[in-house]
Amino acid sequence: MISFRHMAVAKSxxxxxxxxxxxxxxxxxxxxxxxGHFNRHVAFFIFGDSLFDSGNNNYIKTTPEFQANFWxxxxxxxxxxxxxxxxxxxxxxxxxxxxxxxxxxxLSFFFQFLDYLFLIFPLLTAExxxxxxxxxxxxxRYHNNGFLYGANFASGGSGVLVETNAGFVVDLKTxxxxxxxxxxxxxxxxxxxKAQQLLxxxxxxxxxxxxxxxxxxxxxxxxxxxxxxxxxxxxxxTDVFKGILxxxxxxxxxxxxxxxxxxxxxxxxxxxxxxxxxLNTLASLHNRALSKKMKELTKQFEGFMCANYDLSTxxxxxxxxxxxxGTRSFKVGDTACCGSGPFRGIFSCGGKRGIQEFELCDxxxxxxxxxxxxxSEAASRQFAQLFWDGDSNVTTPYNLxxxxxxxxxxxxxxxxxxxx
Numbered sequence: 439m440i441s442f443r444h445m446a447v448a449k450s451x452x453x454x455x456x457x458x459x460x461x462x463x464x465x466x467x468x469x470x471x472x473x474g475h476f477n478r479h480v481a482f483f484i485f486g487d488s489l490f491d492s493g494n495n496n497y498i499k500t501t502p503e504f505q506a507n508f509w510x511x512x513x514x515x516x517x518x519x520x521x522x523x524x525x526x527x528x529x530x531x532x533x534x535x536x537x538x539x540x541x542x543x544x545l546s547f548f549f550q551f552l553d554y555l556f557l558i559f560p561l562l563t564a565e566x567x568x569x570x571x572x573x574x575x576x577x578x579r580y581h582n583n584g585f586l587y588g589a590n591f592a593s594g595g596s597g598v599l600v601e602t603n604a605g606f607v608v609d610l611k612t613x614x615x616x617x618x619x620x621x622x623x624x625x626x627x628x629x630x631x632k633a634q635q636l637l638x639x640x641x642x643x644x645x646x647x648x649x650x651x652x653x654x655x656x657x658x659x660x661x662x663x664x665x666x667x668x669x670x671x672x673x674x675x676t677d678v679f680k681g682i683l684x685x686x687x688x689x690x691x692x693x694x695x696x697x698x699x700x701x702x703x704x705x706x707x708x709x710x711x712x713x714x715x716x717l718n719t720l721a722s723l724h725n726r727a728l729s730k731k732m733k734e735l736t737k738q739f740e741g742f743m744c745a746n747y748d749l750s751t752x753x754x755x756x757x758x759x760x761x762x763x764g765t766r767s768f769k770v771g772d773t774a775c776c777g778s779g780p781f782r783g784i785f786s787c788g789g790k791r792g793i794q795e796f797e798l799c800d801x802x803x804x805x806x807x808x809x810x811x812x813x814s815e816a817a818s819r820q821f822a823q824l825f826w827d828g829d830s831n832v833t834t835p836y837n838l839x840x841x842x843x844x845x846x847x848x849x850x851x852x853x854x855x856x857x858x
Contacts, residue, residue, distance in 0.1 A: 480842050481588040481636055482572050484530045485613050485678070486645035488594030488812060489693070492528065493521030495594050497576040500606045502790040504595040510776060510798055511788060514815055521574070523594055525775070525802040526815030529693070530590065530643055531571055532822035533838055575616050576608075584627060586636070591616050597650040598675045610646055614678050621685055637686040641841045644692040645749075647671060647728075651695070651720040664720055672727045676735070683739050689841040691745040691825065694728065695721040696753040702774040703810035706783025725750055729834075736835075743841055747825045747833040756806045756817060764816060766803065774807040775799040775814060785810045 484490050488506075496507045505521065506512075512519035515526035522528050573580040575589040593608035600609045608616075624633035650671050654664075679690060698704055699718035705711045725748075732744045760768035776787035778796045786793035787809040799805060808814040813821065824832050827839045 479587060481586065481640040482530070482534055482643065483588050483617060483640055484572060484590040484592055484643045485610060485617075486592040486643075487596045487607075487649055488523040488592075489645040490528055490530050490590065490592035490643070491521065491523065491574075491594040492530070492572065492590040492592065493574040494576045494590070494592065494608060496521040496574070497578070498593070498608060500595075502788075503785070504593075504603070504606050506594065506788075508788045508790055511809075514802060523809065523812040524815050524818060525808045527571075527818060528815075529645070529818045529822045529825065532819050533643070533826055534572055534588075575620075584623070585620055586624075588640070589616075589620060592645070595649055596646065597653065598646055598671045598678075599650050602650050602653050610675070610678055614681050617682070618685070634686050638688055640687060640689065641838065642682050642687050642690045643838075644675075644690065647675070647724055648695045648698055648721070651717060651724070652698070654720070655714070655717055664723065668720065668723045668727055671724065672731055675728070676731055679735060683735070683742065688739070688741045689743045689844060690732075691747065691838050691841060692728070692732070693747045693749040693821075693825070694725040696750050697721055697757075698811060700754075700757060700772075701811055702772065702777065702781035702783030702807055703785055704783070705772075706780045706810065711780045721750060743836050743844055745825065745833050745836045745838050745841055747821075747828070747838075748831075749821060749825075752821055752824055752832070753806070753813070753817075756820075760806055763820060764803075768806050768816070769804040770799075771806045773805070774810050775802045775805040776809045781810075783810045 484492075488504075491506075493507065495505050502508070506523040507519050507521040509519060510525065512522060513525050516522065572588045572590045573583075573585070575585070575591045591608070591613035593613065595603045596607040596609050596613070597603065598610050600611055602609065621633070621637065624636060627633075628636065651667075654667055682690065697718050698721065699714035699716070704714040704717060708714055729746060732746050736742050736744065756763050756768060757771040760771035772781055774782040774787075776782065776796060776798050778784045778786045778793060782797055784793060785791055786796040787798075789796055802808055802814045803816040805814050806817045825838050828837050
């Protein structure tokens with residue numbers, strides 16, 4: 439594959455920019471007419487916490503504990519840091535890229551050209567081409583492009599419950615309200631029928647819940663209330679799902695809560711640096727309840743498709759046996775690349791969270807975790823691939839590839855799923 443990412447660009451040359459823009463418009467016009475790629479696409483809407491946050495917390499009043507817009511975050515891919523809690527890209531970034539490459543293989547050179555243009559015209563190419571990196575909804579640079587290829591509403595530190603880290607994050611209920619605002623904009627700009635087609639074809643991705651349980655344990659709540667608490671979290675999450683389904687959405691992907699009780703950040707806080715089994719138990723209760731609820735929604739809403747991805751098992755395997763996974767294989771599964779203290783599990787990466795000193799590994803790709811609670815780009819790439827085309831042992835009852843390939847045909851009275 440040809441890469442243009444490291445080619446030198448004379449950004450100050452206005453004439454060169456105009457020529458390239460003119461060529462881009464010609465290409466877009468030609469491909470629209472001949473391939474129909476830009477006339478029909480699947481929008482991608484992303485909800486959740488720091489596992490998926492592409493930079494929304496850059497634009498809210500919060501503290502560095504809930505931000506990642508400083509070095510060394512993004513060092514492997516983004517300059518300057520984008521606000522992603524990783525050394526590079528996240529799971530949704532790879533999913534979007536996978537979909538683009540697999541559905542437009544005959545346009546590979548064209549999209550490489552667009553990647554090159556992204557270095558020169560980051561806003562224009564995002565607007566015209568639907569690049570794989572779905573923009574953060576709160577990023578003001580993208581508010582004029584219509585978000586027709588999707589939006590990322592996720593906020594680091596957020597929970598399903600409004601009370602989780604309230605005042606510092608965008609909770610899931612507010613994320614849903616942002617989606618409602620966008621839905622109204624679609625109907626105004628596109629008209630009712632086209633907006634409904636976009637919403638029905640779209641894939642809605644979720645990664646949330648772990649912060650709700652981390653906050654619960656930090657408040658020393660009795661374990662007798664755990665089942666009730668899980669039911670409350672699942673109930674609120676279900677309300678959000680129903681909010682999307684009632685607007686016409688029919689395709690939801692969600693990742694299970696990972697076993698963060700054995701993550702570097704959890705073990706660093708435990709006496710003897712052991713796993714926090716209470717957090718793992720809560721995650722297990724949540725994941726079982728989530729699976730049950732998704733099956734209920736499948737029966738309740740006609741045409742509903744879901745991809746329930748077992749991120750918990752995927753991460754646990756890589757933590758226990760890192761050398762068994764990856765093209766190069768991981769070398770370290772229990773220690774973060776960036777941080778301080780035992781397992782580099784103190785959340786000090788970047789030196790802006792109250793502790794200025796931190797350690798940084800030489801090669802983040804050797805590590806499953808980049809910082810104390812978050813996976814590295816290399817791990818996210820693997821998780822995304824499993825989410826995309828994993829079999830029924832990994833994601834059920836569908837994988838994300840099946841969701842992106844499913845299309846809805848609208849008529850005046852009902853919606854029928856067509857598998858293509």
